Amino acid sequence: MKLFDRLLHHDDLQAQFWRTDFPILKTRVQGKPLVYLDNAATTQKPLAVIEAESEYYGNYNANVHRGVHALSARATEAYEDARAKVQRFVNAASSDEIVFVRGTTEAINLVAQSYGRSRLQAGDEIILSQMEHHSNIVPWQMLCQQTGARLRIIPVNDQGELQLGIYEALLNERTRLVAVTHVSNALGTINPVKSIVELAHRRGVPVLLDGAQAIAHVPVDVQALDCDFYAFSAHKLYGPTGVGVLYGKMALLEAMPAYQGGGDMIRSVSFEETTYNTVPYKFEAGTPNIAGVIGLGVAVDYVGSIGFEALVSHEQALLSYATPLLADVPGLRIIGNAREKTGILSFVLEGVHPHDIGTILDGEGVAIRAGHHCTMPLMERFGVAATARASFALYNTRLEADALVAAVYKVREVFKP
Amino acid sequence: MTDLRELYQETILDHYRQPRNTGRLDDANRTAEGYNPLCGDKVTLYLKVEEGVIRDARFEGSGCAIATASASLMTESIKGKREDEALRLLEKIHGMVTGGGQTGDVGKLAVLAGVHEFPQRVKCATLAWHTMKAALENVGEPVTTE
Ligand SMILES: Cc1ncc(COP(=O)(O)O)c(C=O)c1O
Numbered sequence: 275m276k277l278f279d280r281l282l283h284h285d286d287l288q289a290q291f292w293r294t295d296f297p298i299l300k301t302r303v304q305g306k307p308l309v310y311l312d313n314a315a316t317t318q319k320p321l322a323v324i325e326a327e328s329e330y331y332g333n334y335n336a337n338v339h340r341g342v343h344a345l346s347a348r349a350t351e352a353y354e355d356a357r358a359k360v361q362r363f364v365n366a367a368s369s370d371e372i373v374f375v376r377g378t379t380e381a382i383n384l385v386a387q388s389y390g391r392s393r394l395q396a397g398d399e400i401i402l403s404q405m406e407h408h409s410n411i412v413p414w415q416m417l418c419q420q421t422g423a424r425l426r427i428i429p430v431n432d433q434g435e436l437q438l439g440i441y442e443a444l445l446n447e448r449t450r451l452v453a454v455t456h457v458s459n460a461l462g463t464i465n466p467v468k469s470i471v472e473l474a475h476r477r478g479v480p481v482l483l484d485g486a487q488a489i490a491h492v493p494v495d496v497q498a499l500d501c502d503f504y505a506f507s508a509h510k511l512y513g514p515t516g517v518g519v520l521y522g523k524m525a526l527l528e529a530m531p532a533y534q535g536g537g538d539m540i541r542s543v544s545f546e547e548t549t550y551n552t553v554p555y556k557f558e559a560g561t562p563n564i565a566g567v568i569g570l571g572v573a574v575d576y577v578g579s580i581g582f583e584a585l586v587s588h589e590q591a592l593l594s595y596a597t598p599l600l601a602d603v604p605g606l607r608i609i610g611n612a613r614e615k616t617g618i619l620s621f622v623l624e625g626v627h628p629h630d631i632g633t634i635l636d637g638e639g640v641a642i643r644a645g646h647h648c649t650m651p652l653m654e655r656f657g658v659a660a661t662a663r664a665s666f667a668l669y670n671t672r673l674e675a676d677a678l679v680a681a682v683y684k685v686r687e688v689f690k691p
Numbered sequence: 692m693t694d695l696r697e698l699y700q701e702t703i704l705d706h707y708r709q710p711r712n713t714g715r716l717d718d719a720n721r722t723a724e725g726y727n728p729l730c731g732d733k734v735t736l737y738l739k740v741e742e743g744v745i746r747d748a749r750f751e752g753s754g755c756a757i758a759t760a761s762a763s764l765m766t767e768s769i770k771g772k773r774e775d776e777a778l779r780l781l782e783k784i785h786g787m788v789t790g791g792g793q794t795g796d797v798g799k800l801a802v803l804a805g806v807h808e809f810p811q812r813v814k815c816a817t818l819a820w821h822t823m824k825a826a827l828e829n830v831g832e833p834v835t836t837e
Binding site for chain 2: 650
């Protein structure tokens with residue numbers, strides 16, 4: 275056991291090494307070392323990403339696609355380089371299938387308003403799941419109000435897994451789109467998205483995958499998944515806020531109407547007629563988040579340099595280490611026990627509201643999220659108003675998992691009857 | 692940890708575990724619902740007001756320790772008070788938890804003062820109080836803390 279423990283902890287050395295890439299991890303909170311376990315909300319940024327943004331602003335700030343001058347050329351090259359990096363990262367067939375947007379939320383809204391609004395009509399159906407983030411629910415509800423389409427919902431079982439049998443039964447001749455999350459932000463469940471896509475495609479139904487929680491924690495290959503759309507945010511992938519990606523299959527993107535109008539998305543404009551630019555520029559109206567896109571490119575390089583094999587094995591080992599320790603706390607119930615999970619531990623503690631857990635943990639320097647995690651229908655499914663959620667990233671260690679568990683015992687002490 | 696002890700005082704924990712004046716008030720003539728979207732805390736407040744005096748007060752809801760204890764303590768302290776006195780008490784509590792934490796003349800409610808060190812929890816402490824104001828003003832819409 276001793277030797278086994280030591281071998282396991284060897285893995286922490288690796289994470290300790292990665293930690294040095296993230297300046298913020300040296301921060302102290304309430305006089306204690308920061309234990310940052312709110313990675314599902316947003317991840318911290320490595321120095322390389324922070325420097326890439328400041329290097330752009332400090333040395334070659336210029337607008338993209340608009341100038342003949344040297345700085346604009348350099349900015350445009352960096353911006354388009356990032357597109358190529360993202361293409362390779364998710365293995366898209368072409369870099370033109372990578373559309374830069376503000377984040378997952380905007381990517382989903384884009385598909386709902388451009389693809390959905392032009393194709394759906396009254397009586398059509400959109401299939402979502404019970405574990406969706408509000409940003410993969412509300413845009414579809416808005417579309418339903420506009421078109422008269424309606425939502426059908428794949429239920430979740432007690433472990434926190436999608437009930438695929440019911441999904442199959444929901445697919446019918448009225449189904450126009452399936453939009454489900456790759457990984458649940460509230461439970462950590464990794465959904466069998468390849469099968470979900472396959473089943474939809476048998477009926478000719480396209481599938482959008484919400485990759486916000488998957489992109490930094492499982493390798494994503496959009497061609498292998500064969501999904502039609504894939505959405506994610508840079509800020510959950512060690513990149514900047516305010517930038518994200520919509521991947522779409524070229525044929526679909528080409529057939530879709532523009533989303534917003536403005537500069538860059540046009541080829542020529544007269545007051546009589548405007549001809550639109552080609553994909554992806556058709557969907558990138560206005561000056562984009564240039565620094566953010568460049569930072570995203572560097573974040574992708576960073577994750578690539580670590581590699582998913584090392585990253586996944588570290589996060590999985592951490593999850594396996596922390597789960598039983600946490601489950602052992604008297605009165606604690608973990609919500610979300612799927613067989614396939616990322617490093618997310620959502621829990622409730624008997625007699626203590628998650629919000630109070632969050633405050634007491636914060637007093638110990640342990641940052642977690644307490645709340646409904648923008649998944650109110652899912653909370654209702656599990657009969658709770660909120661949970662406390664710890665979520666791991668590549669730089670978290672067993673020592674930090676220990677700190678989490680110790681802090682949860684402290685919560686019990688404060689609230690002991 | 693000392694700040695935490697200030698926040699989670701024995702009285703707070705006691706009112707959280709055994710909230711007073713809970714449940715519907717069948718002869719209430721003023722009610723309001725309060726909601727804190729951040730943490731999902733909900734409170735429904737029932738008041739019986741006669742000739743400008745709060746004769747009875749009860750609440751229903753689910754929330755964190757701070758929100759629940761605050762609602763429980765509030766119902767105890769506003770019973771028998773005139774409407775304007777209850778509203779003045781709200782101002783004092785609000786000042787106490789958002790300001791310097793001076794307890795002034797709020798009596799037992801001084802146990803809520805620890806909240807002032809926890810800005811993220813102010814909304815929990817004041818939810819029931821804002822709901823009381825809405826009930827007295829008989830605002831139909833649920834109040835939220837946003
Ligand atoms: C599963 C899931 N979908 C969508 C989102 C929305 O992402 P963003 O707020 O970056 O647009 C999030 C992030 O909170 C998420 O976890």
